[in-house]
Amino acid sequence: MLYVxxxxxxxxxxxxxxxxxxxxxxxxxxxxxxxxxYRPSAGVAGALMTIAILALVIALTV
Incomplete structure (x- = not known):
């Protein structure tokens, strides 16, 4: 539960x-x-969104 x-x-x-x-x-x-x-901020925002999606998937499957 804590991991979720x-x-x-x-x-x-x-x-x-x-x-x-x-x-x-x-x-x-x-x-x-x-x-x-492009601006580097677009890459940063994309990386953060990727982390958010991966963390959400992990939270839902743990």
């Missing part, structure tokens, strides 16, 4: 962190210039 709570808290924290990153540093395309059209 721990994994659920981790999932909620990662999801909230992902939303916070997306809200404070939103993804934007570059208007002009060369180079990639």
């Amino acid at each position: 709570v721990v994994w659920s808290v981790l999932a909620v924290a990662a999801f909230a962190s992902s939303l916070f990153v997306l809200w404070t540093r939103p993804f934007q395309f570059k208007d002009q210039g060369a180079g990639p059209d």
Whole structure:
């Protein structure tokens, strides 16, 4: 039971962190210039969302 709570808290924290990153540093395309059209925050938010989904799956299967 404790593992379910721990994994659920981790999932909620990662999801909230992902939303916070997306809200404070939103993804934007570059208007002009060369180079990639992304911000590192998009990668961070994606990684946090992946952690949230994995933690939720683990919490539901433990």
